[in-house]
Amino acid sequence: xxxxxxxxxxxxxxxxxxxxxxxxxxxxxxxxxxxxxxxxxxxxxxxxxxxxxxxxxxxxxxxxxxxxxxxxxxxxxxxxxxxxxxxxxxxxxxxxxxxxxxxxxxxxxxxxxxxxxxxxxxxxxxxxxxxxxxxxxxxxxxxxxxxxxxxxxxxxxxxxxxxxxxxxxxxxxxxxxxxxxxxxxxxxxxxxxxxxxxxxxxxxxxxxxxxxxxxxxxxxxxxxxxxxxxxxxxxxxxxxxxxxxxxxxxxxxxxxxxxxxxxxxxxxxxxxxxxxxxxxxxxxxxxxxxxxxxxxxxxxxxxxxxxxxxxxxxxxxxxxxxxxxxxxxxxxxxxxxxxxxxxxxxxxxxxxxxxxxxxxxxxxxxxxxxxxxxxxxxxxxxxxxxxxxxxxxxxxxxxxxxxxxxxxxxxxxxxxxxxxxxxxxxxxxxxxxxxxxxxxxxxxxxxxxxxxxxxxxxxxxxxxxxxxxxxxxxxxxxx
Numbered sequence: 001x002x003x004x005x006x007x008x009x010x011x012x013x014x015x016x017x018x019x020x021x022x023x024x025x026x027x028x029x030x031x032x033x034x035x036x037x038x039x040x041x042x043x044x045x046x047x048x049x050x051x052x053x054x055x056x057x058x059x060x061x062x063x064x065x066x067x068x069x070x071x072x073x074x075x076x077x078x079x080x081x082x083x084x085x086x087x088x089x090x091x092x093x094x095x096x097x098x099x100x101x102x103x104x105x106x107x108x109x110x111x112x113x114x115x116x117x118x119x120x121x122x123x124x125x126x127x128x129x130x131x132x133x134x135x136x137x138x139x140x141x142x143x144x145x146x147x148x149x150x151x152x153x154x155x156x157x158x159x160x161x162x163x164x165x166x167x168x169x170x171x172x173x174x175x176x177x178x179x180x181x182x183x184x185x186x187x188x189x190x191x192x193x194x195x196x197x198x199x200x201x202x203x204x205x206x207x208x209x210x211x212x213x214x215x216x217x218x219x220x221x222x223x224x225x226x227x228x229x230x231x232x233x234x235x236x237x238x239x240x241x242x243x244x245x246x247x248x249x250x251x252x253x254x255x256x257x258x259x260x261x262x263x264x265x266x267x268x269x270x271x272x273x274x275x276x277x278x279x280x281x282x283x284x285x286x287x288x289x290x291x292x293x294x295x296x297x298x299x300x301x302x303x304x305x306x307x308x309x310x311x312x313x314x315x316x317x318x319x320x321x322x323x324x325x326x327x328x329x330x331x332x333x334x335x336x337x338x339x340x341x342x343x344x345x346x347x348x349x350x351x352x353x354x355x356x357x358x359x360x361x362x363x364x365x366x367x368x369x370x371x372x373x374x375x376x377x378x379x380x381x382x383x384x385x386x387x388x389x390x391x392x393x394x395x396x397x398x399x400x401x402x403x404x405x406x407x408x409x410x411x412x413x414x415x416x417x418x419x420x421x422x423x424x425x426x427x428x429x430x431x432x433x434x435x436x437x438x439x440x441x442x443x444x445x446x447x448x449x450x451x452x453x454x455x456x457x458x459x460x461x462x463x464x465x466x467x468x469x470x471x472x473x474x475x476x477x478x479x
Contacts, residue, residue, distance in 0.1 A: 332394035351413035445478035
């Protein structure tokens with residue numbers, strides 16, 4: 001595994017280094033041969049990618065903030081307690097807005113349909129109100145959040161990027177929507193900054209070609225279908241999610257790179273005149289090489305962290321049940337297979353026990369799944385306290401567990417099984433102030449040399465069935 005990880009890191013390093021260097025060098029030599037080709041195929045697309053990356057980065061912060069609000073225990077508890085004292089929610093939203101510099105913060109309750117805002121309760125949302133369609137869209141969507149560009153309900157003159165997050169109750173039910181708004185001024189400032197640095201015109205258009213967002217230096221028509229020159233390629237730009245285009249105007253050639261931004265549902269257009277001097281192209285090339293080096297370093301760092309985390313997670317997932325800590329079926333199969341081989345070669349002393357929690361469904365139905373989880377963990381703790389270090393415990397599925405008793409005949413297996421059954425019967429779980437007591441049924445079987453693992457497990461499964469059929473809370477041995 002370690003060797004594979006090193007090979008992966010090496011491969012990523014080589015690919016990134018060769019890829020970035022190849023692109024940069026090809027762009028450099030292409031610029032010497034044809035300035036127009038350089039602009040169209042390399043420099044302009046790189047600029048567009050950088051802008052796109054910056055926009056995505058700026059959206060991460062409000063998304064993270066909205067996710068924190070959605071899981072905040074204050075929000076959930078306040079709603080579940082009946083939304084008493086609305087000032088508490090308004091104070092909370094105001095604190096969020098002031099602390100993180102958001103344009104707006106809000107919460108809409110599923111139960112009362114009240115729209116809570118820093119300025120108070122703005123309204124009660126309704127399905128027939130066009131301004132409230134966003135809430136009912138969030139209410140029915142499967143994803144946890146959405147990014148939506150809309151007019152602020154508290155200020156209809158302000159176009160805002162909203163991060164709408166679903167809020168869940170303790171049982172996973174939808175209890176409301178919360179989030180923050182991000183002013184488009186930040187994106188405009190980003191456009192102005194790139195226009196100054198790259199000397200190119202940058203603007204956004206909607207699916208109809210209307211110019212929705214641009215920098216201070218933008219001049220011209222507010223729809224590319226009406227703008228001279230570019231109107232000749234307007235249909236092509238809108239027909240594809242991205243691409244490189246060019247048009248002629250007044251004897252000059254202009255290049256346009258487009259890219260659809262799904263978060264905004266707009267097209268990002270980066271436009272440049274074809275007569276830009278070669279020095280600026282070369283300077284841009286070196287700048288992109290530096291960015292490529294930085295990106296390579298960041299990607300390698302993140303790749304190493306991701307691979308390590310994934311490796312640890314994979315090992316945990318493969319070897320242990322997440323809830324109880326018992327062995328997974330994959331690992332247990334290997335342990336049992338090895339134990340059967342040893343038993344065949346030596347004395348054949350090996351036993352299995354299958355344990356099932358009696359009426360476990362009633363626990364979930366009466367007390368909830370969290371209580372059921374607590375019962376499962378308690379059962380496993382009692383089993384571990386009763387078995388030996390050489391024995392193995394596996395969560396076979398649901399409320400069923402499979403135990404392997406190494407060097408153990410059927411009589412010893414029965415004693416261990418009875419010890420487990422008694423310990424569980426005498427223990428209880430206190431959940432939400434209520435004690436919960438369960439019993440278990442066990443089937444046991446001793447390994448018969450020559451039988452397969454499947455036959456062995458089937459025999460102990462039949463013994464468990466006999467125990468449950470015989471009244472539960474007992475141990476039955478396979479013939």
